Amino acid sequence: MSDKKTNHADARDKSSVDETADRKHASAAPPPPSPSPSRSPRVMTVVAFAVVVVVSMWIGGSWGGLLADLGRRALDGKGEEAMPSVGSGGHAHGGGPPAAPTGPGQDGGTITIDPVMSQNIGVRIAEVASGPLIKTIRTVGTVDYDETRVRDVNLKVPGWIERIYVDYLGAAVEAGQPLFDFYSPDLFAAQEEYLLAWRNRDKIGADFVPDAAEGAQDLVAAAHTRLKYFDITDEQIEELQRQDQPQKTMTMRSPHSGIVMAKHANEGMRVELGMQAYRIADLSKVWVMVALYEYELPFTSVGQRATLSLSYVPGQALEGEVIYIYPYMETKTRQAMVRLEFDNPGLLLKPGMYANVELKATLAERATLAPRSAVIDTGERQIAFASLGEGRFEPRNVRIGVETEDGMVHVLSGLQPGELVVVSGQFLLDSEAKVREGTARMSKGRLAADEPPAMDQAPMWPEPAGSYFGxxxxAYFGIGDALARDTPEKVWARARVLADAVAGLFAAEIPGGPEFWKQHPEAVTIGVEALGLASESDLSGARLRYANLSVALADFVMATGVPPDFGTTVLKLRCPMVRDGQGGSIWLQPDGVVRNPYFGRQMQECFEERTVLPVTGSTHSPGQHESSRDMP
Structure with missing residues (x-):
């Protein structure tokens, strides 16, 4: 243990001396010191690593190697200590000279700018955060009637309206309230029939006709039912019994409560069988119809909560929910209608009104979030500049997903929570990086056009690095197979094996030394996600971490290639149904039967396209693409 500490101390001292010499050689007078940011990535990494070490003691000793390797790599960032080599006994140790700068003012992949210049060009930084990923959709809706609460009052017999009680549109009516008095010969005859059967119900019967009394009761029931079918209430029938004579007109009453939205009844008019006299709508609940674009539909689901507000009623909001998403789109507008339902206290919402609607969808409980202004989108790739402190900045290739309402974006790879990124002035930094890259290449007698393809620069995998990579x-394939079979306990076990393998890969010697790991920050993401996956107790959470792990591993394999002696073709497949609206999600698997890890046993063969990943040292263009339509 003491030998390891001595080696690390010697490496740090040597690296410090070499760096001092380089700085003196570059400039006789050192630049004024840069103001340190309030929270540097190094400080955040130290805190994070301390927490991880404590967790490792609780989880188990077999993880200590990976945690230590990840911590040392994150804490140093350059020199041989950042890339441990394998000594006798297979233990990682430091040593070796630090990497030479690749350009003026540049330390490896970083850019060093005088703090006065940084201030003059307006460089500002912000912290990469970790929090819930919430997608907010804001739109305008139209209030409409709840069609399930609209009722018609129709006439079952022809006749004449003698008197009308509800005589205007918009009138509020209650169930049982009189609507109009109605005369109909058929209705008058039905009253007489009922009274005749009622009067004779106890008179019919004789010893020689034992069933006559029962038949009389059946006649009363039949006549009673006929009046009910004419919409005569039980109270009106009882009143008819007390008066014992038919009435010329019967009062038709409202069977429902609500607002009159259509009226066709007038005093003295003749009505025909089946005519609509009134249409009544219950406005205690209303629908709100909103039109969403197709790219917003993946973030909308039935049962999702919605908030409604009126611009002319400030401070008041109503809560509702999505109850239906129409299964077709308007081809001209590329929009689909979505139906929301809201309670309508005090009839505040009136059909035909416009209202502001807000829908929120929680896509992940915890995700890496960065300011949108920190990302430069060139069309082919997305770049962010990480601030390393002391006037140093490092360009990072990043992948982003959904943008939140507060100007943050979901970072899929390239940045970690706690790091600091440039949010203003990064275009000038980008220009500086390109100028220095061109200068460095010209000093070596090479032009950018002469650079070989990325796969030609991929290192061969010496032992034991190749074995650890394989x-x-x-282990990763085993995780995917366990998720496809819905067996989380196997996921955790395989994740531990993956974490140990990544620790061994970090410890093994790789051609290119520390510069290799600086060019592949996704390797750290692989190790971190493996650790998180091993401690993930929820299957859905495990699939989310697996998606992040797959993105990082795919980037790493595309850049470095599959070890030639791995023995099988590795495929990258994409499922568009995962993370809708973010381009779906990918996973890797060996060539063979497709096993989708994101839906378990439900849709194991679901995928849209697959790509053959290159082998290390191959000269063909990486990623032979193949499309398929094995979608359900």
Whole structure:
């Protein structure tokens, strides 16, 4: 243990001396010191690493190697200590000279700018955060009647309206309230029939006709039912019994409560069988119809909560929910209608009104979030500049997903929570990086056009690095197979194997030394996600971490290639139904039967396209693409 500490101290001292010499050689007078940011990535990493070490003690000793390797790599960032090599006994140790700068003012992949210049060009930084990923959709809706609460009052017999009680549109009516008095010969005859059967119900009967009394009761019931079918209430029938004579007109009453939205009844008019006299709508609940664009539909689901507000009623909001998403789109507008339901206290919402509607969808409980202004989108790739402190900045290739309402974006790879990124002035930094890259290449007698393809620069995998890489791929494939079979306990076990394999890969010697790991920050993401996956107790959470792990591993394999002796073709497949609206999600698997890890046993063969990943040292263009339509 003491030998390891001595080696690390010697490496740090040597690296410090070399760096001092380089700085003196570059400039006789050192630049004024840069103001340190309030929270540097190094400080955040130290805190994070301390927490991880404590967790490792609780989880188990077999994880200590990976945690230590990840911590040392994150804490140093350059020199041989950041890329441990394998000594006798297979233990990682430091040593070796630090990497030479690749350009003026540049330390490896970083850019060093005088703090006065940074201030003059307006460089500002912000912290990469971790929090819930919430997608907010704001739109305008139209209030409409709840069609399930609209009732018609129709006439079952022809006749004449003698008197009308509800004589205007918009009138509020209650169930049982009189609507109009109605005369109909058929209705008058039905009253007489009922009274005749009622009067004779106890008179019919004789010893020689034992069933006559029962038949009389059946006649009363039949006549009573006929009046009911004419919409005569039980109270009106009882009143008819007390008066014992038919009435010329019967009062038709409202069977429902609500607002009159259509009226066709007038005093003295003749009505025909089946005519609509009134249409009554219950406005205690209303629908709100909103039109959403197709790219917003993946973030909308039935049962999702919605908030409604009126611009002319400030401070008041109503809560509702999505109850239906129409299964077709308007081809001209590329929009689909979505139906929301809201309670309508005091009839505040009136059909035909416009209202502001807000829908929120929680896509992840915890995700990496960065300011949108920190990302430069060139059309082919997305770049962010990480601030390393002391006037140093590092360009990072990042992948982003959904943008939130507060100007943050979901970072899929390239940045970690706690790091600091440039949010203003990064275009000038980008220009500076390109100028220095061109200068460095010209000093070496090479032009950018002469650079070989990325795969030609990929290192061959010496032992034991190749074995560790192959073991990591096997463990990852086992995780995907366990998720496809809905067996989380196997996921955790395989994740531990993957974490150990990544630790061994970090410890093994790789051609290119520390510069290799600086060019592949996604390797750290693989290790971190493996640790998180091993401690993930929820299957859905495990699939989310697996998606992040797959993105990082795919980037790493595309850049470095599959070890030639791995023995099988590795495929990258994409499922568009995962993370809708973000381009779906990918996973890797060996060539063979497709096993989708994101839906378990429900849709194991679901995928849209697959790509053959290159082998290390191959000269063909990476990623032979193949499309398929094995979608359900």
């Amino acid at each position: 073991r990591a791929l096997d």
